[in-house]
Amino acid sequence: MKSLEELKAIRNKMQGQVGLRAEDHNHTRVVVGMATCGIASGARPVLNALSTLVQEKGLTGKVAVTQTGCIGLCQYEPIVEVMEPGKQKITYIKMNADKAAEIVERHLIGGHVVEEYTLNSADIK
Amino acid sequence: MMTELSLNVLDVAENSTRAGASLVQITIDADTLSDQLTITIADDGCGMTPEQTAQVTDPFFTSRTTRKVGLGVPFFKYAAEAAGGSFSIESQLGIGTTVKAVFVLSHIDRMPLGDITSTIHTLVVYHPETDFLYEYCYNGQSFTLDTREFKEVLEGAPFDTPEISQYIKDYLTENKLEADKGAVY
Numbered sequence: 001m002k003s004l005e006e007l008k009a010i011r012n013k014m015q016g017q018v019g020l021r022a023e024d025h026n027h028t029r030v031v032v033g034m035a036t037c038g039i040a041s042g043a044r045p046v047l048n049a050l051s052t053l054v055q056e057k058g059l060t061g062k063v064a065v066t067q068t069g070c071i072g073l074c075q076y077e078p079i080v081e082v083m084e085p086g087k088q089k090i091t092y093i094k095m096n097a098d099k100a101a102e103i104v105e106r107h108l109i110g111g112h113v114v115e116e117y118t119l120n121s122a123d124i125k
Numbered sequence: 126m127m128t129e130l131s132l133n134v135l136d137v138a139e140n141s142t143r144a145g146a147s148l149v150q151i152t153i154d155a156d157t158l159s160d161q162l163t164i165t166i167a168d169d170g171c172g173m174t175p176e177q178t179a180q181v182t183d184p185f186f187t188s189r190t191t192r193k194v195g196l197g198v199p200f201f202k203y204a205a206e207a208a209g210g211s212f213s214i215e216s217q218l219g220i221g222t223t224v225k226a227v228f229v230l231s232h233i234d235r236m237p238l239g240d241i242t243s244t245i246h247t248l249v250v251y252h253p254e255t256d257f258l259y260e261y262c263y264n265g266q267s268f269t270l271d272t273r274e275f276k277e278v279l280e281g282a283p284f285d286t287p288e289i290s291q292y293i294k295d296y297l298t299e300n301k302l303e304a305d306k307g308a309v310y
């Protein structure tokens with residue numbers, strides 16, 4: 001049985017570190033659509049992959065992963081939006097956990113938009 | 126349609142957070158003897174009028190204005206009724222909403238529960254302003270997760286810090302395993 005004592009220990013270890021996180025307006029925001037449409041098409045593993053990788057790669061100081069409701073493009077779900085301060089919003093469509101890992105590696109770390117997964121590159125009729 | 130029941134739970138509980146709930150209670154109760162799985166999601170959000178409550182299981186009703194369909198609740202209802210179960214939604218304006226779905230465990234058309242741990246983890250970590258009381262019970266063996274207890278210990282440290290997020294995941298995983306001994310259903 002996992003106890004609250006363990007949580008207390010984590011809290012004590014963290015004391016003093018909490019203030020180190022970057023301010024919100026400096027953060028790159030990564031937003032995952034989590035309405036019925038997103039969830040049904042697989043947004044939960046995408047969100048989990050993104051947040052796990054952002055933590056593992058030590059990006060929590062500059063990247064915030066959050067969720068939102070229906071983005072309004074249900075047919076393209078799961079959708080991930082990347083909003084970097086001072087840059088145009090990038091909308092990635094039809095995501096899965098593997099593609100999300102690529103976004104972390106190439107876009108969030110490497111700084112290059114993964115064009116082939118963007119809404120812009122989709123053949124919209 | 127959702128591929129597992131835990132995704133329905135995530136979807137319906139998202140509605141609770143959007144209804145401004147301060148506490149969302151989620152209960153999963155599986156009992157192999159009575160062959161029943163009961164899932165309850167109860168919130169103290171803004172609630173609905175009797176008219177809205179009556180319409181909400183209709184896929185062509187939604188409270189949002191962007192389009193005319195709302196499939197979350199109908200999906201959940203369908204999942205229960207297709208599995209020999211029942212579904213109810215009760216709501217009072219200003220008081221809150223309770224959704225309850227009952228499934229026949231051994232029914233061939235019952236969707237698997239799926240990754241309920243991920244669902245609860247996602248809800249807890251991404252809705253720090255909402256409190257969750259999660260109860261998981263398998264054949265009488267149960268555990269609870271109460272974010273109000275966590276918050277008391279953490280004194281303001283956020284749930285989405287890596288160590289705490291991992292603790293929450295481990296808490297859910299380990300305690301579930303202890304309760305259901307790894308049963309897959």
